[in-house]
Amino acid sequence: MREALFIKKNKDRWTQIEQQPASDPDEMATEFIQLVDDLSYAKTFYPTSRTARYLNIAASRMYLGIYKNRKAEVNPLARFCKYDLPQTIRRHHKVLLLAFGIFTLFFIVGVCSARGDESFIRGMLGNAYVNMTEDNIAQGKPFGVYANENALYMWLWILKNNIFVSIQMLAGGVLVGLLPIFQLVFEALRLGAFEALFAQKGLAGDFVLTVFIHGTLEISALIISGAAGIILGKGFLFPGTLSRLEAFKRSAKDACKIILGLVPVFITAAFFEGFVTRYEFMPVWGKLLILVGSLTFIIGYFIIYPIRLERKGGFAHA
Structure with a gap:
């Protein structure tokens, strides 16, 4: 030309x-x-x-x-939290929805199965735990189990246990995603049985207001961990246009990012369980403040923020 x-x-x-x-x-x-x-x-x-x-x-x-107006992202942690993790979460929102659906379905199954069937509750929670909880209820301290141990010890032990479960779910994704699905089902049934145990004693509302002080973050992180394991298996089963190995490597990278991003959530949830949940007689407004705040964070950061960032073109920075 x-x-x-x-x-x-x-x-x-x-x-x-x-x-x-x-x-x-x-x-x-x-x-x-x-x-x-x-x-x-x-x-x-x-x-x-x-x-x-x-x-x-x-x-x-x-x-x-x-x-000229863009601030240099010199802090890798800030970049990870602002761009990398939300981008990864957004890419797998459908898998998160699937994990949430599985957990919700089997939580309802657990609640329904436990109604009028104490053997189911004992089978899911163990005789010793059920007997201890019933003794606490009889003594007027239904959630006394959270005050039986040293707060610092509880925090660290629960944190270690939750991180171990999340890594187990991630590693289980190697088995084409079946193990994390099984764990989501099992944990949902246990929570359903746990809720039914208190509901039968007329303490369903107290259960929500007390246990979900830490449970909102803990259960949300559990569901997201299960999703990370499913993502790992999905990359191997459905590679799309990529080679199976390349798809698996990419899905493994995304799954590990998600688990890494959950560490602060696990730390906070364990802190609430170790230091806050033990105060079962704290004002209702205090419990609601923590519960609603935790739920707002989960919905805001893991659902709304990735969508808004994508619509604004923020993924160009990642």
């Missing part, structure tokens, strides 16, 4: 970009890519021309305009 024709064909667009640059991030990115393409063409066919110099200046100016 002759240089004059090349200029005539693109001049109006160049003028538009120079005088009225787009404000939308996606449109701005498109304009920048087009400008760089034009610059590459001009350098190839008219390397010493004024057109090539003009496009080089325009592209440089646009590049500076895009990045």
Whole structure:
């Protein structure tokens, strides 16, 4: 193409970009890519021309305009929390929904199975635990189990146990995702039996307000851990257009990111269980504040924020 024709064909667009640059991030990115393409063409066919110099200046100016207000992400942890983890979570939202659906379904099954069947409750929770809980209820301290141990010891022991379970779920994903599904089913049935134990004593509301002080974060993290294991198995079973090995490596990377991102959630949940849940007679408003705050964080960070970040084009930073 002759240089004059090349200029005539693109001049109006160049003028538009120079005088009225787009404000939308996606449109701005498109304009920048087009400008760089034009610059590459001009350098190839008219390397010493004024057109090539003009496009080089325009592209440089646009590049500076895009990045001049962007703060450098010098903190890898901040970058991980703001971009990498939400991007990974958003990519697997359907799997998280599947894990949540499995857990919810079998929690309901657990509650229904335990109603009027004490043997189911004892089978899921163990005779010793049920007997201890019934003794505590008879003494007017239905949730006394949370106050029986040293708070610091409980915090560290529960944290270790929860992280171990999450890693177990992740590793179980190697078995084409079956083990994390089984663990989600088992934990949901146990929670259903646990709830039914208190409901039979007329303490269903107290159960929610007390146990879910820590349970909101703990159960949410458990479900997300199960999803991470399923993601690992899914990459092997359904590689798509990638090789099975490459798909498995990518899914393993995503699953590990998710588990790593859950560590602060596990720390906070264990802290609540060790130091806060033991105060079963704390004001209802205090319990609700922690419960609603925890639920808001889970929904906000793991559901709403990744969606909004994607819509704003924030994934371009990741």
